[in-house]
Amino acid sequence: MASNQVNLMEGEQAVGLSDALMDRAAEEGTENNSEGTFQVYQSRKKKRKDRESLEGNGDNSIALINKRPRDAAPDAESTAEEDTQPVDKTKATGERKRLYFPNSCGLTLSQKRLWSAKLAQQYRSFKPTLKEGLNRPFITVEGTEAVATLTTEGYDGVVMEQPKDTGNLTKVFIAPYDCLLDPELLQDDDRVVWAKRHVVRGEKKKSVVALVRGEVPEKLHVLGNGYRRVHKYIEQPIQCYNCSQWNHKAWSCRYEVCCRFCGKNHHSSECGKKIKEGETVEVRCCNCGKPHNAASKLCEKRPKMSSKPDNKVKFVDAPVPIRNAWDGTDEIGMAGDQVTSHVAPKGFSAPGNGPSVAISSTSPPIIPSTTVSHTASPAMLPPTAPPLPHHDSTPDNGILQDIMREMRANFAKLYEKVDTLEKKYEAKMDTLEKKCEEKINEMEKKYEALKEEVSAAKGNNKKKDEEEEITPLELKQNCQAIENVLMNLAISAQKEKITKSSLREAVVTALSNSNQVQYNG
CATH class of the missing domain: 3.30.70 (Alpha-Beta Plaits)
Known part of the structure; x- marks a missing residue:
C-alpha cells in the first residue's frame, strides 16, 4: 500500500509538472498561430483522461511518467531504428497484385467465389477481389503481406500462384x-x-x-x-462448346446445352460421333437458324475478325465552319483580328440582304480559327447551304454550255460504238453456235456408222467360229491319221530316197484326199 501511495504521489507530481509545461506551451502557441492552440487543446484533453485513469489505478503511474510526450525530441537510437525499417511501397501506393488459382485445386467458379468471400471476411486488410478473366479466374489483393501469405501458407487448403513476369x-x-x-x-x-x-x-x-x-x-x-x-497474329473469335454461342467459354457459360451441328439440346459430341460413323445429320445453326454449322464462316452471327491498328492515330472530325459565306456575318470561333468583310459573290444575292456587291480580288483570304466558343447558341451556327466558289475561279455560262455539248456528243459516239460491237459479238456467237451444231451432228453420224461396222464384224467372227468348231474326239482322230501318214511316208522315203519337196507334196495330197483336216501350206 505504501509503495502504491508513493507511486501515486509521484504520478500526481509528474502530471502537475506536465500541466505547467502545457500551459506555457499554450501561451506560446496562442502567440504564434491558431494551429498550435488546437494541438495544445488536444494534448490537454488527453492529459486529463490520463489523470483520471491514474486516479483509478496507481500501477499505471510509472508507465505514464516514462512515456515520451508527442512533442518531445526523439532519441537518436529510436530515429535510427525507424529509418532502417523497410517501407512497404505497395501499402503506400495501394498497388494491387494478381494471384492465380493452381490447376490442382479442383474448385469450380462458384466455389472460388465462396472461397474469396471467406478470405475477405477473415483478412479484411488483403481486400481480395475475384475476377473471372478470359481463360482463367484470378484474384487481386492489396499489399505484399497478402501476397506472401497466400503464396506460402495459403488459405483453406489453397496456395495461390503468382503470374510469371514474361514482359510484353x-x-x-x-x-x-x-x-x-x-x-x-x-x-x-x-x-x-x-x-x-x-x-x-x-x-x-x-x-x-x-x-x-x-x-x-x-x-x-x-x-x-x-x-x-x-x-x-489475329485470334479466331471465341465460341462456347456448351451452348455454341460466341464471345464466352464453356467454363463460364450460363445457358442451356445446344449442339453446334443440329441445334438441338444435347452435346455436340453426339452428332460428331454420328458423322464419323457415316450417318447423315440434318444441319441447323442454333444462332441464325440457317442450314449450316454453328461454327461456319457463313453464319451472320459470327463475329467478324478485325486486327488492331498498328499505330495510335486519333481521327478527329473537322472543325465547324466559323464564318458564313452567304450573308457575311461572323460566326463562332473567329478571332477579332481575323474578321474581314465578306459578301456574296457576283451574280448571287445573299438571303436577307439587298443587291449583291462584288468582292475585290485584293481582299485577304479568310483563315479559320481553331478556337471554338463553348457558349455559342444554336442560332449562331452556320447555315446548311454550302459556300459558293470565288467569282474569279468560276467560268462563264457560255463556256460551260460548250463543254457540256462536247461531252454529250462524245457520249453519243461511245454509245454508238458500244451498240455496233454488241451486234457484231451477237452475230459471231450465232455463227459459232451453228458451226458447232453441224460438227456435232457429223460426229454423231460417224459414230453410229462405226457402231454398225463393229457389230457386223462381230457377227461374222461368230459365224466363222461356229463353222470351224471341232470336237475333242475328232481332233484326236485327225492327229492319229496324220501320225500314220507320216510314218508311212518316212518308211517309203528311206526305201525310195525321196527329196523334201516331193515329200511335202505327197503329204499335202494325202491330207487333201483324206478330207479330214484343212491344211494351208
Whole structure:
C-alpha cells in the first residue's frame, strides 16, 4: 500500500509538472498561430483522461511518467531504428497484385467465389477481389503481406500462384516459312520465346506461329536462310462448346446445352460421333437458324475478325465552319483580328440582304480559327447551304454550255460504238453456235456408222467360229491319221530316197484326199 501511495504521489507530481509545461506551451502557441492552440487543446484533453485513469489505478503511474510526450525530441537510437525499417511501397501506393488459382485445386467458379468471400471476411486488410478473366479466374489483393501469405501458407487448403513476369509478349505469324525448316531456328533470336509450326486439320502449313517479347519487329532472321516477314497474329473469335454461342467459354457459360451441328439440346459430341460413323445429320445453326454449322464462316452471327491498328492515330472530325459565306456575318470561333468583310459573290444575292456587291480580288483570304466558343447558341451556327466558289475561279455560262455539248456528243459516239460491237459479238456467237451444231451432228453420224461396222464384224467372227468348231474326239482322230501318214511316208522315203519337196507334196495330197483336216501350206 505504501509503495502504491508513493507511486501515486509521484504520478500526481509528474502530471502537475506536465500541466505547467502545457500551459506555457499554450501561451506560446496562442502567440504564434491558431494551429498550435488546437494541438495544445488536444494534448490537454488527453492529459486529463490520463489523470483520471491514474486516479483509478496507481500501477499505471510509472508507465505514464516514462512515456515520451508527442512533442518531445526523439532519441537518436529510436530515429535510427525507424529509418532502417523497410517501407512497404505497395501499402503506400495501394498497388494491387494478381494471384492465380493452381490447376490442382479442383474448385469450380462458384466455389472460388465462396472461397474469396471467406478470405475477405477473415483478412479484411488483403481486400481480395475475384475476377473471372478470359481463360482463367484470378484474384487481386492489396499489399505484399497478402501476397506472401497466400503464396506460402495459403488459405483453406489453397496456395495461390503468382503470374510469371514474361514482359510484353505478342503472338505473331511468320510466313512464308518452308516446311523443311525447323521452327526452333527462330529461337536463336533473344526476342523469340517459342515458335511452333502452323497446323490446320493435321496438315503442316508453310508458316509459323511464335511469341515475341517486347516490340514486334518487321522481320526475323533465320540461320542460313535470310529474313522472314513478321505479321501480327489475329485470334479466331471465341465460341462456347456448351451452348455454341460466341464471345464466352464453356467454363463460364450460363445457358442451356445446344449442339453446334443440329441445334438441338444435347452435346455436340453426339452428332460428331454420328458423322464419323457415316450417318447423315440434318444441319441447323442454333444462332441464325440457317442450314449450316454453328461454327461456319457463313453464319451472320459470327463475329467478324478485325486486327488492331498498328499505330495510335486519333481521327478527329473537322472543325465547324466559323464564318458564313452567304450573308457575311461572323460566326463562332473567329478571332477579332481575323474578321474581314465578306459578301456574296457576283451574280448571287445573299438571303436577307439587298443587291449583291462584288468582292475585290485584293481582299485577304479568310483563315479559320481553331478556337471554338463553348457558349455559342444554336442560332449562331452556320447555315446548311454550302459556300459558293470565288467569282474569279468560276467560268462563264457560255463556256460551260460548250463543254457540256462536247461531252454529250462524245457520249453519243461511245454509245454508238458500244451498240455496233454488241451486234457484231451477237452475230459471231450465232455463227459459232451453228458451226458447232453441224460438227456435232457429223460426229454423231460417224459414230453410229462405226457402231454398225463393229457389230457386223462381230457377227461374222461368230459365224466363222461356229463353222470351224471341232470336237475333242475328232481332233484326236485327225492327229492319229496324220501320225500314220507320216510314218508311212518316212518308211517309203528311206526305201525310195525321196527329196523334201516331193515329200511335202505327197503329204499335202494325202491330207487333201483324206478330207479330214484343212491344211494351208
